[in-house]
Amino acid sequence: MINKFKNIKRPVVGQIIFGVVAIALAIGGFYFVRGLVVCWSATALPGSRPSYCGTTASGLNGPVINDQGTPVAVEDGLPTPPPVAAPESELPPAWDGASRVNILFMGLDERDWVEGLGAPRSDSMILFTVDPISKTAGMLSIPRDLWVNIPGFGYSRINTAYSSGEGNKLPGGGPGLAMKTVEQFLGVPIQYYAQVDFGAFEEAIDAMGGLEICIPEKIMVSVIGKERKYPIKPGCQVLPGYLVLGYARNRHTDGGDVDRAKRQQEVIIALRNQVFSPANFPHMVSIAPDVYAEASSGLRTNLTFDDALKLGRLMTQIPVESIKQGVIDYTMGSFDNVILGGENASVVKPFPDKIRELRDQIFNTGGVLSPMAQGDPTALMQADNARVRILNGSFTQGLEVDTGNYFLAQGMPVTEVGPADGAYDRTIIYLYSPKLYTLKYLQTVFGITSSTQIRIQPDPASTVDIEVRLGNDWANSNPMP
DSSP: OOOOOOOOOOOSSOOOOOHHHHHHHHHHHHHHTTTTOOOOOOOOOOOOOOOOOOOBOTTOOSOEEOTTSOEEOOSSSBOOOOOOOOOSSOOOOOOOSSSOEEEEEEEEETHHHHTTOOSOEEEEEEEEEEETTTTEEEEEEEOTTBEEEETTTEEEETTHHHHHHHHTTOTTHHHHHHHHHHHHHHTOOOOEEEEEOHHHHHHHHHHTTOEEEEESSOEEEEOTTOSSEEEEOSEEEEEOHHHHHHHHHOOOSTTHHHHHHHHHHHHHHHHHHHHTOGGGHHHHHHHHHHHHHHHHTTEEESOOHHHHHHHHHHHTTSOGGGEEEEEOOGGGEEEEEEEETTEEEEEEEEOHHHHHHHHHHHSOSSGGGSSOTTSOHHHHHHHHTOOEEEEEOSSSTTHHHHHHHHHHHTTOOEEEEEEOSSOOSSOEEEEOSOOHHHHHHHHHHHTOOOGGGEEEOOOTTOSOSEEEEEOHHHHHHOOOO
16 A cells, blocks of 8 residues: 655645545544544534415315425415524534435535636535435436526526525525535435535545555546646556546546546545455554544535444445446536626536436435336326426316315325416416426326427426416316316
């Protein structure tokens, strides 16, 4: 095992990248030295819990469901709840050690700060999930050029969510807005975030004595602070921190960011194998204080020390074959050019159905995050737990109430009913958030075959996920008793 490497000079402030690797290392370090380390450098995540205050018309005889999916007792309809002021700063609830945990790992592009361009953008984003019940884990890499809706800011590249939150001093800052953006895009709840600078990652790898990794083919990598490129030969070998960093952040191959995401996941698996290898256990125990000291200075997270210990303990029980890996690649979106910040920008506009399928493969236990795409449509709809608004645009009085009661009996959370803004010959469905299983269910029930009857309008401020405007076609042909 390499113990010393030639010192490589690097800038005092530079590009922050690839948070997932150093965090995984730190979690392993926490487990090994939990009796030695007495503090964790954690920053509270400010944030505002969304307040849904839609009004439900009286007349529904099924249960009224709130935004947490819990039935609410009502007498004469669902009144508009008063606004609830969220605290300025709060940590997420303590992890119970049994529930699935999702963590957004981020690396940042620090050059924006250095060049006086404002708050940094995220350079790498990986959503990591751990399920204690099934003893499985997964990681999903998200390319930085995806064109998504940033809550409160409209459509932009997903890597601008961090800079928008940080630069505008929003509650939760950059991490908070990045988490909300990924939550909305993937439809996955995220409890924690973690980010690390490149220096902490590099130094932690060197404190471990280097990283043993198998390189599939020769590659030339750039090293921050050096003009020339460094070759890495194929084969299994131990690399120092600066070469591991260069390998993880290289994007100058045919696959661009997709190739880079795959290399990052290679490094994560290699790191996991080295940290948790029984053969390395005595050595890791002896160096864990140094590794922690190197990594913790560059960490920012809302994970508590106790939760980090639990995760470290859990990761020792998950075999590598039970860690699923996925990358949102270029088959799951289309390239397009947009005007961003007054300049032409190349972006990737996602294909929601394909990304949803990949997401379900990674987050594979419980609820809608299981591989149920070929399952019963009603069960899929119920697991989606989409809040639905039914509006009557037909000439049949009370059709919205009858339809709402029908869907409530099928297990659909109908939270609002009322009149539409006009008369409709054909039923129209508005999709405000990515509840695709419910959308497909409604398409089947209403017999919708024309794409013109589906309106996709992402709106994070909407009090419902889906709105149905009933037309005369439904009044004349519905199967309700």
